[in-house]
Amino acid sequence: xxxxxxxxxxxxxxxxxxxxxxxxxxxxxxxxxxxxxxxxxxxxxxxxxxxxxxxxxxxxxxxxxxxxxxxxxxxxxxxxxxxxxxxxxxxxxxxxxxxxxxxxxxxxxxxxxxxxxxxxxxxxxxxxxxxxxxxxxxxxxxxxxxxxxxxxxxxxxxxxxxxxxxxxxxxxxxxxxxxxxxxxxxxxxxxxxxxxxxxxxxxxxxxxxxxxxxxxxxxxxxxxxxxxxxxxxxxxxxxxxxxxxxxxxxxxxxxxxxxxxxxxxxxxxxxxxxxxxxxxxxxxxxxxxxxxxxxxxxxxxxxxxxxxxxxxxxxxxxxxxxxxxxxxxxxxxxxxxxxxxxxxxxxxxxxxxxxxxxxxxxxxxxxxxxxxxxxxxxxxxxxxxxxxxxxxxxxxxxxxxxxxxxxxxxxxxxxxxxxxxxxxxxxxxxxxxxxxxxxxxxxxxxxxxxxxxxxxxxxxxxxxxxxxxxxxxxxxxxxxxxxxxxxxxxx
Amino acid sequence: xxxxxxxxxxxxxxxxxxxxxxxxxxxxxxxxxxxxxxxxxxxxxxxxxxxxxxxxxxxxxxxxxxxxxxxxxxxxxxxxxxxxxxxxxxxxxxxxxxxxxxxxxxxxxxxxxxx
Numbered sequence: 001x002x003x004x005x006x007x008x009x010x011x012x013x014x015x016x017x018x019x020x021x022x023x024x025x026x027x028x029x030x031x032x033x034x035x036x037x038x039x040x041x042x043x044x045x046x047x048x049x050x051x052x053x054x055x056x057x058x059x060x061x062x063x064x065x066x067x068x069x070x071x072x073x074x075x076x077x078x079x080x081x082x083x084x085x086x087x088x089x090x091x092x093x094x095x096x097x098x099x100x101x102x103x104x105x106x107x108x109x110x111x112x113x114x115x116x117x118x119x120x121x122x123x124x125x126x127x128x129x130x131x132x133x134x135x136x137x138x139x140x141x142x143x144x145x146x147x148x149x150x151x152x153x154x155x156x157x158x159x160x161x162x163x164x165x166x167x168x169x170x171x172x173x174x175x176x177x178x179x180x181x182x183x184x185x186x187x188x189x190x191x192x193x194x195x196x197x198x199x200x201x202x203x204x205x206x207x208x209x210x211x212x213x214x215x216x217x218x219x220x221x222x223x224x225x226x227x228x229x230x231x232x233x234x235x236x237x238x239x240x241x242x243x244x245x246x247x248x249x250x251x252x253x254x255x256x257x258x259x260x261x262x263x264x265x266x267x268x269x270x271x272x273x274x275x276x277x278x279x280x281x282x283x284x285x286x287x288x289x290x291x292x293x294x295x296x297x298x299x300x301x302x303x304x305x306x307x308x309x310x311x312x313x314x315x316x317x318x319x320x321x322x323x324x325x326x327x328x329x330x331x332x333x334x335x336x337x338x339x340x341x342x343x344x345x346x347x348x349x350x351x352x353x354x355x356x357x358x359x360x361x362x363x364x365x366x367x368x369x370x371x372x373x374x375x376x377x378x379x380x381x382x383x384x385x386x387x388x389x390x391x392x393x394x395x396x397x398x399x400x401x402x403x404x405x406x407x408x409x410x411x412x413x414x415x416x417x418x419x420x421x422x423x424x425x426x427x428x429x430x431x432x433x434x435x436x437x438x439x440x441x442x443x444x445x446x447x448x449x450x451x452x453x454x455x456x457x458x459x460x461x462x463x464x465x466x467x468x469x470x471x472x473x474x475x476x477x478x479x480x481x482x483x484x485x486x487x488x489x490x491x
Numbered sequence: 492x493x494x495x496x497x498x499x500x501x502x503x504x505x506x507x508x509x510x511x512x513x514x515x516x517x518x519x520x521x522x523x524x525x526x527x528x529x530x531x532x533x534x535x536x537x538x539x540x541x542x543x544x545x546x547x548x549x550x551x552x553x554x555x556x557x558x559x560x561x562x563x564x565x566x567x568x569x570x571x572x573x574x575x576x577x578x579x580x581x582x583x584x585x586x587x588x589x590x591x592x593x594x595x596x597x598x599x600x601x602x603x604x605x606x
Binding site (some may be wrong): 131135138142145146149152153154155157158160161165168169172176178179180182183188189344 | 501505508514517521524525528531532535559563564567571572574577578580584586588589592593601602603
């Protein structure tokens with residue numbers, strides 16, 4: 001049927017959202033609704049391109065310059081997996097935004113910034129050059145800073161300021177790391193860099209650079225000692241943005257780059273891996289415990305993101321094939337259920353005007369779709385069988401046991417139970433129980449919002465079956481795991 | 492020696508970010524830190540007595556590569572300065588908006604979010 005060279009497709013992943021972002025900017029004032037639909041079609045096109053790219057890989061030289069001189073964009077299985085997650089979740093979120101953002105002024109600009117953020121994330125995922133990666137990371141980050149402040153209310157501005165200060169600090173750390181690595185290896189191309197590092201082995205300056213990268217990207221991924229900005233920034237943003245930030249951004253520019261650098265560029269190293277494990281466990285436990293005490297739904301979900309990211313990093317830190325499959329599988333799952341939960345929280349806020357769990361109750365009657373999908377999301381994240389979260393957590397726990405880390409395995413199980421507890425709390429206080437007097441005549445959620453939530457809920461259920469098809473062999477997650485396990489990639 | 496001065500500049504900026512209470516001062520400290528990083532990046536491409544990286548008709552590639560300073564970090568710094576400008580504009584805009592909302596630049600008084 002179609003036979004497009006995937007090589008030619010690679011730059012489009014970055015160029016298309018960028019171009020449409022500028023176009024929507026022009027339409028923003030006069031025709032905001034049209035801008036919204038354009039954003040939707042763009043995301044749909046991107047999803048189709050991702051599906052086409054499954055099983056293919058390629059290398060694109062920007063401007064036609066050969067590798068050591070020009071900048072590369074590199075598409076491999078790991079990149080395809082991440083692209084698929086980013087763009088599918090992005091599609092659901094932008095579909096949801098058409099109704100949700102109708103209340104905001106200048107919503108046309110929202111789509112522009114949103115597409116800019118997608119541009120940045122796609123760029124980070126495809127970048128084959130460390131400095132280029134940094135540039136795309138800044139594109140995504142700057143767009144997300146302004147999206148957090150989008151409502152311009154007190155909390156949003158405060159959260160955005162906190163986020164931008166910590167974000168700039170971490171970017172500075174990353175830039176120092178890039179400078180050091182360039183000084184030592186004399187190249188910015190990640191494949192060449194990997195080759196040189198494999199020749200020379202790790203030495204002290206490289207260790208310093210790697211340490212800076214770990215700090216910088218842990219900030220972006222909100223791992224526990226570096227997490228202070230997340231519980232403010234994610235709840236303050238409008239719901240679609242929170243869904244995008246928690247569901248995708250922290251993984252695309254945090255976890256993904258950490259994994260890429262740790263496994264494919266610097267090569268696996270015992271000390272670094274144990275550091276990753278401890279970071280993972282710390283965020284898993286601290287995030288879970290802090291989430292349990294929250295009263296604001298979105299704040300609870302934000303802390304829960306920190307906890308779930310901990311699971312992924314723990315899986316990565318194990319560095320066994322099983323651990324990596326678990327980590328990547330959990331990454332995909334979390335992108336779906338956490339963005340679903342944030343969209344649910346947004347629907348609740350849209351209908352009732354509050355996010356405080358104590359004022360809510362009995363919403364299953366008023367908002368049937370939100371209630372049903374949030375039950376799916378909650379059960380998935382809590383790891384109740386047979387939902388997808390159960391399988392990925394099970395794989396991570398098994399990988400811990402296989403690696404002889406019994407304590408970590410026990411902690412992972414314990415945190416899962418805590419997760420179940422706080423998700424049940426949300427369900428009980430918001431969706432079951434009695435409807436308060438003031439909420440007797442709520443309208444149900446708009447159709448497009450419902451459609452977006454159903455899309456993500458179906459995604460959660462479909463992913464539950466991914467485990468049956470055999471993760472190791474043909475499926476995308478297995479392929480991506482192969483990319484990581486194969487270690488340093490050569491030039 | 493000169494490397495450690497760069498490091499000092501970065502640390503001064505970092506101290507400013509951590510210790511100041513005014514939003515505007517935090518922004519300025521971040522700027523100082525950023526420029527420390529830029530100087531470090533430039534230094535990495537520098538060589539004592541090197542010539543500017545502009546190729547003359549008389550130069551061969553090898554003699555050029557042996558004499559000139561590395562142009563790549565300069566390009567990187569330029570890019571990074573532009574990114575920094577974008578972030579700076581956004582930060583200043585946020586400071587102004589925060590001042591409109593809270594009537595202060597003091598971060599100890601801008602405290603609605605906790606937990």
